[in-house]
Amino acid sequence: MAIYTxxxxxxxxxxxxxxxxxxxxxxNLQGSESGNIRYxxxxxxxxxxRSNQTLVVQSNFGKKSGTATIDxxxxxxxxxxVARAEELAKLSPDNSEFMEPLGPQVYDxxxxxxxxxxxxxxxxxxxxxxxSIEPAVASDVTAAGFLDDSAGxxxxxxxxxxxxxxxxxxxxxxxxxxxxxxxxxxWVTRDFNDVTKFDAAEASKVAISKSVMxxxxxxxxxxxxxxxxxxxxxxxxxxxxxxxxxxxxxDEGRSFMSKEGGTKMGDKIVDERVNLWSDPLNxxxxxxxxxxxxxxxxxxxxxxxxxxxxxxxxxxxxxxxGVEPVPYPSNLILGGGDASLEDLxxxxxxxxxxxxxxxxxxxxxxxxxxTGLTRDGTFYIENGAIxxxxxxxxxxxxxxxxxxxxxxxxxxxxxxxxxIPYMKIRDxxxxxxxxxx
Amino acid sequence: xxxxxxVQLSSLGAGALLIPNLMMGNNIxxxxxxxxxxxxxxxxxxxxxxxxxxxxxxxxxADARIGRYLNQYVFTREDKVQNVVNTESFGIGIRxxxxxxxxxxxxxxxxxxxxxxxxxxxxxxxxxxxxFQKEPVILAPEASYGEVSWKTPIKKDFxxxxxxxxxxxxxxxxxxALNNGANFVNSGLFMVNEQKxxxxxxxxxxxxxxxxxxxTFGVTAVDQAAGKFKTRDAMSSPMGLGYEYMDGxxxxxxxxxxxxxxxxxxxxxxxxxxxxxxxxxxxxSAKSVDPGKYDLVLEPNHLGLTIHESxxxxxxxxxxxxxxxxxxxxxxxxxxxxxxxxxxxGSDIVNIVADKTQVGSLGAVGYDDEGVxxxxxxxxxxxxxxxxxxxxxxxxxxxxxxxxxxxxxxSWNDVQFQRMPNISLEAGKDPYSVSEMIKDVEKGIxxxxxxxxxxxxQRYNFQxxxxxxxxxxxxxxxxxxxxxxxxxxxxxxWNSCAKICDQNDYRMFGSFFDGKGQPSQVSAVSHGSSxxxxxxxxxxxxxxxx
Numbered sequence: 001m002a003i004y005t006x007x008x009x010x011x012x013x014x015x016x017x018x019x020x021x022x023x024x025x026x027x028n029l030q031g032s033e034s035g036n037i038r039y040x041x042x043x044x045x046x047x048x049x050r051s052n053q054t055l056v057v058q059s060n061f062g063k064k065s066g067t068a069t070i071d072x073x074x075x076x077x078x079x080x081x082v083a084r085a086e087e088l089a090k091l092s093p094d095n096s097e098f099m100e101p102l103g104p105q106v107y108d109x110x111x112x113x114x115x116x117x118x119x120x121x122x123x124x125x126x127x128x129x130x131x132s133i134e135p136a137v138a139s140d141v142t143a144a145g146f147l148d149d150s151a152g153x154x155x156x157x158x159x160x161x162x163x164x165x166x167x168x169x170x171x172x173x174x175x176x177x178x179x180x181x182x183x184x185x186x187w188v189t190r191d192f193n194d195v196t197k198f199d200a201a202e203a204s205k206v207a208i209s210k211s212v213m214x215x216x217x218x219x220x221x222x223x224x225x226x227x228x229x230x231x232x233x234x235x236x237x238x239x240x241x242x243x244x245x246x247x248x249x250x251d252e253g254r255s256f257m258s259k260e261g262g263t264k265m266g267d268k269i270v271d272e273r274v275n276l277w278s279d280p281l282n283x284x285x286x287x288x289x290x291x292x293x294x295x296x297x298x299x300x301x302x303x304x305x306x307x308x309x310x311x312x313x314x315x316x317x318x319x320x321x322g323v324e325p326v327p328y329p330s331n332l333i334l335g336g337g338d339a340s341l342e343d344l345x346x347x348x349x350x351x352x353x354x355x356x357x358x359x360x361x362x363x364x365x366x367x368x369x370x371t372g373l374t375r376d377g378t379f380y381i382e383n384g385a386i387x388x389x390x391x392x393x394x395x396x397x398x399x400x401x402x403x404x405x406x407x408x409x410x411x412x413x414x415x416x417x418x419x420i421p422y423m424k425i426r427d428x429x430x431x432x433x434x435x436x437x
Numbered sequence: 438x439x440x441x442x443x444v445q446l447s448s449l450g451a452g453a454l455l456i457p458n459l460m461m462g463n464n465i466x467x468x469x470x471x472x473x474x475x476x477x478x479x480x481x482x483x484x485x486x487x488x489x490x491x492x493x494x495x496x497x498x499a500d501a502r503i504g505r506y507l508n509q510y511v512f513t514r515e516d517k518v519q520n521v522v523n524t525e526s527f528g529i530g531i532r533x534x535x536x537x538x539x540x541x542x543x544x545x546x547x548x549x550x551x552x553x554x555x556x557x558x559x560x561x562x563x564x565x566x567x568x569f570q571k572e573p574v575i576l577a578p579e580a581s582y583g584e585v586s587w588k589t590p591i592k593k594d595f596x597x598x599x600x601x602x603x604x605x606x607x608x609x610x611x612x613x614a615l616n617n618g619a620n621f622v623n624s625g626l627f628m629v630n631e632q633k634x635x636x637x638x639x640x641x642x643x644x645x646x647x648x649x650x651x652x653t654f655g656v657t658a659v660d661q662a663a664g665k666f667k668t669r670d671a672m673s674s675p676m677g678l679g680y681e682y683m684d685g686x687x688x689x690x691x692x693x694x695x696x697x698x699x700x701x702x703x704x705x706x707x708x709x710x711x712x713x714x715x716x717x718x719x720x721x722s723a724k725s726v727d728p729g730k731y732d733l734v735l736e737p738n739h740l741g742l743t744i745h746e747s748x749x750x751x752x753x754x755x756x757x758x759x760x761x762x763x764x765x766x767x768x769x770x771x772x773x774x775x776x777x778x779x780x781x782x783g784s785d786i787v788n789i790v791a792d793k794t795q796v797g798s799l800g801a802v803g804y805d806d807e808g809v810x811x812x813x814x815x816x817x818x819x820x821x822x823x824x825x826x827x828x829x830x831x832x833x834x835x836x837x838x839x840x841x842x843x844x845x846x847x848s849w850n851d852v853q854f855q856r857m858p859n860i861s862l863e864a865g866k867d868p869y870s871v872s873e874m875i876k877d878v879e880k881g882i883x884x885x886x887x888x889x890x891x892x893x894x895q896r897y898n899f900q901x902x903x904x905x906x907x908x909x910x911x912x913x914x915x916x917x918x919x920x921x922x923x924x925x926x927x928x929x930x931w932n933s934c935a936k937i938c939d940q941n942d943y944r945m946f947g948s949f950f951d952g953k954g955q956p957s958q959v960s961a962v963s964h965g966s967s968x969x970x971x972x973x974x975x976x977x978x979x980x981x982x983x
Contacts (some may be wrong), residue, residue, distance in 0.1 A: 038955050040760045044569040046852060047562060048541065048956075054463075069464045084466070096517065122565070129569070144762035146955040176763040187763075252621065253659040254666040256983075261661065269983075358766075359891040363902060363922060366666060367981040371900050371922070373893045394891075394898055394924065400983045431977060432924050434898035436769070 002031035002053040002152075003118070006165040009155035012055070016078040017157060022059035022086050025159045026101045028292070029055045032152030033118075037125040040144040042133045047125060059085040060101075063094040099315045101158040102294045110166050112286040114194040117169035118151035124195075125149075131200035132175050132207075139208050145175030149195070156294050166288040170417075171195050175204055176376060177211040178437070184217075184389070185437050186210025187356055187376035189232055191416055193286060210355060210377035217389035219433055220380060226351035227428040228344050228381070231413040231420040233374075234334075236357040237399040238420065240368050241276075242332050245302060247311035251321070256368045256400070257311060268306045270403035276303040278329030284412075285419045287330040295327045302329070306403075336412035336421025344410050344424050346384040351424070353379040353386060357395070368398045373434055392437075393430035402428065462506060462526025470523055470596040474505045474632055475547070477644055481584070484636035486549050487531045490556040492638060496533040496563070498576065499556070500637040500807060503529045503547065504849030507630040509595060513607040514623050515615065521600055528849040531556045532807075535563035537573025539830075543850035576829040577840045579809050581640030587803025588646040590796060591679025595628040595650060598680045606683060607654075610710040614656045617714035620666075624654035624710075627675070627949060629961075633806070641808040649799055649961055650682050651675035651949045652706055658717035667720035667919075669713040670904055672697070672738055672886055673704045675947035675961060677799045691942065693736055693968075694875055694883045695907040695914045701944045702797050716905055716917075723917035726906070728978045732881035732935075733923060733971045734874055739903050740862070741946020741964035742887045747927040748782075748789055749860040749964065751896035752816050754827040758834065764955050766894025769927065770822060772835070780822045783931030788863040789817040791826055793842050798859045798963035799947045806853040809842035816860060820932070828855045847958040854954060861945070861965035865937035871968045874938060881909035882921060882976060887946070889922065900924045902979070920980035930971060938967035 004012070013027045031053030038046045058067045059082065066088025070081040128147045136143035149171040156164045172191045178184065188207040192198050250257035250264070257264045279299040280287045289297050293315065301309040310326050318325040345353065355377030363369040374392045381387065402425050410422030475483075484501040491499035506526040512519040528545035529552060540563025544555040607624045614622040631647040652673050659666045676682050685705030693699045698708060735743065750756065751768040759767055774780040793811035795801055804810055807829055815823050829840040846853035875883065886904025893899070906918040945963040952959050
């Protein structure tokens, strides 16, 4: 079993640290157990289990540092890995951007480990596959899906007295249902820290329903449309905004967050209803309360009422600029509203419902322009109801333009560890049609 | 190699942890890269433990892959070395057929006991999954090759080249960029050695030593006053070559359009960085493209990605059959289209071959990861779809009885499955140069280098950008363009293929980290072509104001 308790992890790391003769030494220990099952053509295709654990030692003498790793934790092995890190450090050149390890920190107690998820069995995974395949067969639909679950821990100890430990669990599920006549496709995604919140049959039913609904889609002209983006589709574009918050890139003039003579810190860049933050203790999307550098992670506002509140400063860049470091977010939470998907559809005179976006690629980092396509369930809405499925579109859009064209924010849903609302957006730019089903 | 040379540059901190897990083994000394690893005789003995154990447990087929994966990555920024990472990963993967069903397990405990346990697990998984199996796995026949070996024909092993030499080259390239107008430059060298031993119950024992290399950089010019920046990436290609690729031989340089120097089997990184810096600065004031229909003249280092996305992926048989439906998607190139024998994928001059033996390519090996001897075959002949890419348990589905040799796993601890071979466009048969092609274009755009790329899940609709764009008017290049992307439908695009330059312009583009599967695995693959013209393609302007 690759998952150590806090005490077990501390004991191994303290032993390794006892061998250190460097000016400072930082030790990271991590391990995980994960399992998966993959199915396609209404049959299981592969399944597997992975187990791993690694100890990483970083030693430094002044601004010289060396790193070595090992996956055996007996005394002799620990001694060997520390010696190797020190040997590398002594002979390395000064790193002008090296930062001393942090001293002791105070962390909030994390809530991202659920025992039930750690106890998932191969039988459970097989039943998940069956929960998709059986109803698919009954609906003249073919299922292709993937379930991956994991439990793990990470721990950190350094010679300046810092100690951190976190256990986490996660489950990710996606399934694509394609109608057997090849004209319809539906998809759904679910992810949780807590497996008891997951209902494979319910999720599969959504995908089956979308696939059947999307049969024989009609072609309509590309152009600017009001769209309802399901949370997965919204995240695809918001991720680009999340990656643009680096302060150094902004200061260097090579980021969307750069502007003539400075950065966009304090500027209103999107609709005033947009609030974007990260929070490791959010009950729906909890993550560890510290990052790989041992910095405490707290709730951090990135955009408030449409205004840029923070950029992420590495410890090096913060020191250079004379500001406090701002750690990168481990999750993204976009504030939502009360409207359900049904409410958003009802309030739409003409528009397009988008299940997901696919093959999203940056076109211009200056403007955060992205391209990609809709996939697995795209529907035309008229007078408050879904009228018919439509062929997929290619879009060329920037999350900044999108969040300036905001009509309504709906209820939030967890997607890939983030909390994203349904969004209704006007004038979303579709540039061409795709025949892909 | 002098130990100090490596150590001085190899220990710049935890950046090694930024490498994706799937590419990581344990960090090691550079000297350890030169250690010989497990002896072949011992590998055979260990593989036989797996094969015999599998058979004793009722498996009707088994293969064992003992893999040692040695990687070295060097990263720099301006005048700083950001990181040097040496990694090693070693272990065995065992795949079995029991009850007509696949099972797989792996372990880094390459001892008799460890291998027996993993094999038992593989057989148990096969038997458990057989409950859901609709039809038994049937393998296409393959010869027993006995004890054979194959090695990438390299001239210079990256592992024996001092780190200092590699760092010096990158920092010299960075300096060249900074001295020629760049504000920032990041550069890197990716070097991979796969030492793979394959054995099967059919009697093959195959020892292979595979090498790959990828030098690359990104040069950024900033206009702080205007709040603008532009980046020009390297015109290198990842290659299945040794460190000799970095020699920058004049004999391997080609003259592209608009003053571009392009590279075949030898790369001059310092020269390319110099040109890149000038071009990045030129981009800051280049004209924004007028959208509309253009004839596109596509340079091979650009066209390779178009081939990859619009021909390589849609002709993967596992996608066609639906195994990738939940992730990378399916394919428009369906079985009925292939069976018709007259599906016009492209114009008559479009001939696309799959080739796992092409010298210098990323996908070249002697045998694939299920022991099939590699070969070349046609995918598109005279514009017609004539075949797919398939592996042993698939070819019967297309009425064939011989595997194409496309099986690959990214490491010993991942199960092998169907991956793209090198897929390349044949050069034009008649003498025809790039300059002659440009002379023949009235209204067009010359595009070089890879850029933004996106294609739908069945590979119909795509949009591609590029690294640099030049406007062609009445047979002449008249200036640089910005904000260019072209959109098309795969079949329409390849049917608009009007002219292909000859073999003198032929070279390979490469993709080092091509992802597929769940859990996702990467593979490396090359795509060769000569500069090619496509008529009347829709170009959009990607410029926006925010």
